[in-house]
Amino acid sequence: MPQPCFASPPLELGLIVERRLVTFILASSVFFFAYITLRSWLGVAPVKPDPAVAAVPAEDLQVPAVDGANPVSPDSQSGDQQTEGNTTVVTPEIKRPEKTEWLTVGSMDPTKGYYMLVTLCSKGAGVERVELTERGSDGELKYRRVDVTSGYLGYFAGSELEDTDGVLVNVVGPGTPAATAGVEVGDVIVGINGVAVASRDDLVSMLSDTRPGDKVDIEVTRAAKTETLAAQLSEHPLDLMRLAKDGGPDQVKGNLTRLSCLLTLARVNDKRIGDSNVAMRGLTNPMDLNWDVTKESGGASFSVELSKTEMAVVGGDALRISRSYQLPEKSYALDLGVQVDNLGTTKQDIGVRLEGANGISLEGWWYSTKISPNWGGAAARDIVYKTKTSGHVLVSGFELLKAAKGEERSDANPALPRFGMTPLLFADDGADDSRDLSYVGVDSQYFTVAFVPAEGQASLTTLDRGGAGIASDPAAIIKHQERAVNSTFYVDTLSKSLEPGGSMRQDLRLFAGPKYTSLLTQYGLQDCIYYGWFSAIAKFLGGLLHGLSAVGNYALAIILLTLLVRGCMFPLSRKAAVNAQRMQELAPEMKKINEKYKDDMEGKLKAQRELQQRVGLNPLAGCLPMFIQLPIFLGLYRTLSVNIEMRQQPALSFSDWASNLAGPDKLAYWGDWLWEYLSGRGTGWLGPYFNVLPVIVVVLYLTQQKLFMPPATDEQTALTQKMMSVMTLMMGLFFFRVPAGLCIYFITSSAWGICERIIVKRTLPSKKHFDLAGLEGGKGAAPVKSQSLAERIRSQVAKPEPTFEKPSKRKRPGGKKK
CATH class of the missing domain: 2.30.42.10 (PDZ domain)
Structure with missing residues (x-):
């Protein structure tokens, strides 16, 4: 029978193959070591690839010829000289400012009517800082820093x-x-x-x-x-956008100090930036240059020129880039304008990359909870965008950091942002509607900073692609501080063919403001407010809370809201207490059933159901108040987590304690002496502050259990009660950093519950609901239930009509005959 092709060879052939294999390995090793030795003797060093080149995609390495000459190597360019064949052409030197300048747009003066104070920097012509300066009716800052x-x-x-x-x-x-x-x-x-x-x-x-x-x-x-x-x-006015180094105590290691809204060229003719790069290789990057500055009324403008020599490296010609910033009064939108002028003698296809915001305020990142539509949760700063095809999308900072850590780029510069690790938000290879952008920005718990269309435009339709990334060194971000990663983004404009003397322009706005529904709707950003489950209840309670805040204090408004809700639920609570009393009366019978069916779970459950049916008891009736309270609790929790009105509201106007109901009460700072394991921001269980309100909540819960929990009748019940006490303490540990406003709700609700149980206990019927003697062995009459009015009427109507005897049949009354 012939052998299959994968059968083992005969022994002799196997020995021959094995000997040849050994001979081959030995010969190869001798040749390899001889080759290495000769290379070292002859001094031939191995050629190492340029790390900067290795990091750039192939399209960035294509440097086309200029004016018919051979391709130009970036390293061969020096100064303002360009070699064309055997001719050296000297281009005019471009004089740029030697010193970096800073200037501002807007004002903190309440009489000027500005809502923002924007600090701009001439190096890169970017935004260094945005402070919110709107005043309230009392003349105080409407949005101040809550961490200092x-x-x-x-x-x-x-x-x-x-x-x-x-x-x-x-x-x-x-x-x-x-x-x-x-x-x-x-x-x-x-x-x-x-x-x-x-x-x-x-x-x-x-x-x-x-x-x-x-x-x-x-x-x-x-x-x-x-x-x-x-x-x-x-x-302190809230510095909504700032440099990472100025982040204060909430800043984390690994985030980069970088200006926002920086600009560079995204495309020059047939060459473009790679998706994972910040600038085109060899280009004199406008981000690194000092721009000429012109101060204007209500704004400022910047301009910079790139010479023919500088542009030749990327296959282009001389051009000028201009930027303008204008801030209207009483506005949270900064008008941005970008213009590129072709100063050369040849036609150029030009596209521009505009980086978005970074360094958004990190206030409360270690204790706050941001509601997210993603199962993976939200970071302190996430990317949000909306196109016609995608709708509103949130890209979590966790996702961006995870992608950056998984990116295998050993040569990556840790001082530059990481782009290209995640799929593009939108790209030129998609349908036109996929690039019809309503907004793209960085979203935090109470504030959003985003690019939105210019005034009078419904959407941005002149963009080529957009991507998200992090302005952080992923390797330097400490474990458990990932929520604070510095998320950012970019957009590229469509390339436009510019004739000599021609120009292109892109206008948009940078919105940087609070997440009020009425305000966000003006800019099409209303989808950035997300309540999640029970959103209708959360919005209703938020409106109710806003109305109750007319008393002048939000802490008091929360107390009134809690009393109102618990008061409406009092009938259900009393019914639950009556049901609990009936369950307690049946406890001896339940114990007998447990003993009788000790080893028969199915029989025990059946006997318990039969007993409850005979006496007309529904064991789930006592759970109804809890089920009704759950959506109310979650709705209030989400209201406090999303509603910006709670931010900066104090519990006591005359004290710094609990000065922000949207954060912990911060009675005392213990971060200087307590272990990092407990007090660290993000890394500690408790945080850097001692909060007294969660302690009060736990004490009230334990008191409630002690007062109203029935005494244990067996070891299992006793163990259950001990476990409940331990779980209450554990809950206090997990809830130690919850907002002070939520703690006030817990405290008020617990205090109401204690008083309610005492009052309900006095109003409960004193007589027994069941005749336990009649329930023995399943015999005896079930307890008499009082009939409702409708049942009494039905019983009267259902009675048969009375019958009367005929008069002739009636007996005469007793008496004498006449």
């Missing part, structure tokens, strides 16, 4: 000097306490209240010990003279 209680002097973009102590003032925002005191750009702050300031850290440390309203003396050197200026500190 110190006084605010102003943002200086301060830098330290090499030859002397002090902090150089690079910018002064209009309307800030520093501007009111007379601090000017170019001043050097050398002292606060007579104490020397040597560095930025010194300045921050000294101001951290102050309070809003405090007066401080600022010592500055100006024109070789020392002056003392008096300033009155204010509250």
Whole structure:
């Protein structure tokens, strides 16, 4: 019988193959070591690939020829000279500002009518900081920082000097306490209240010990003279967008300090940026240049030119890029304009990449809970976008970080954002509707920063693609602090063919504001407010809470709302108490059934059901109040988690304790001495503050159990009760960082429950509901149930009509006959 082709060979053939294999391995090894030895003797070093080249996709490596010459190597370019065959062409030198400038748009002065104070930087022409300065009816800041209680002097973009102590003032925002005191750009702050300031850290440390309203003396050197200026500190306006290094105590290691809204070229003729890159290789990146600055009324403009030599590296010609920022009064939208002018002599196909916001405020990331439509949950900063085909989509920061950590790029620069790890949000290979963008931005718990169409436009239809990423070093993000990752995004415009002297322009707006439904609707961002399950109840309770806030205090409004809800549920609670009393009367019979059917679970359940049916008892009736309370509890929890009205509302207006009902009450700071395992932000179980309200909640729950839990009748019941007490303590551990407003709800509800049980207990019927003697062996009459009015009427109607005897049949009454 012939062997199949995969059968083992005969022994002799196998030995021959094995010997040849050994000979081959030995010969190959000798040849390999000889080759290595000869290479070392002859001095031939291995050629290592350029890491910068290895990281760039193939399309970025294609450098086309210029004016018919051979392809130009980026490393062969020097200065402003370009080699064409044997001819050297010298292009005019472009003079750019040597020093970086800072300027502001908007004001903190309440009389100016601005809602924002925006700080811009000429290096890259990006946004460095956005502070919200809208005032409430009481004249106070409507949105202030809730993570600090110190006084605010102003943002200086301060830098330290090499030859002397002090902090150089690079910018002064209009309307800030520093501007009111007379601090000017170019001043050097050398002292606060007579104490020397040597560095930025010194300045921050000294101001951290102050309070809003405090007066401080600022010592500055100006024109070789020392002056003392008096300033009155204010509250910290919320810096919704800021550099990571200025994040304060909530900042985490690994997030990059980077400007927002930076710009570069996305496409030059047939070359474009790779999806995972920040800029085109070899291009003189506009992000790294100092732009020319022009201050305008209500805004500012920037411009930068790229020479023919600089553009030749990527196959282009000379051009100029201009940017404009305009901030209308009483607006949370900053108007952005981008224009590219072709200054060369050849036609160019140009596309622009505009990075989005990063460094969004991290307030409360270690205790807050953001409601998300994704099963994986939401980070403190997520990417949201909406197109005609996709609808509203949320891309979690967790997903972006996970993708970045899984990206195998050992040569990746940790100082640059990571793009291209995740699928594009939208791309040029999709349908036109997939690139019809309503918005794209970074979303936090109470605020959103997003690109939206320019005024008068319904959507952005001139974009080519968009992607999401992180402005973080994924390897440096500490475990359990992943929620604080710095999420960001970018958009590329469609490339446009520019004739010599031609131009292209892209206009849009940067919305940076609070998540009020009425405000977001104006910009088409209303889908960014998400309540999740029981959204109708959450919105109703939020509206009710807003109405009750007319009492002047949101903590009191929460108490009134809780009393109102529990009061409406009182009839159900009393019915549940009656049902519990009936269950307690049946406890002896239940115990007998358990003993009788100790080893027969099916028989025991059947006997229990028969007993409950005979006496007319529904064991689930007592659970009805709990089932009704559950959606109310979840609705209120989601209202507190989503509704921005709770943010910054104090429990007591005269105290810093519980000054933000949307966060923990923060009675005392213990982060300086408690273990990191317990007190760390994100890494600790409890957090850096001791909160007293969760402790009160646990004490009330334990008290409620102690007062109203019936005494244990056997070991199993006793064990169950002990487990309930332990679970209550564990719940206090898990709920230690819940918002103070929610704790007030728990406390009020528990106190009501204790009082309610005491009152209900006094109103319960004193007589027994069941005749236990008649229930023995299943004999005896069931308990008499009182009939309702409808049942009594039906029984009367159903009675048969009475019959009467005929008169002739009636007996005569007794008496004498006549």
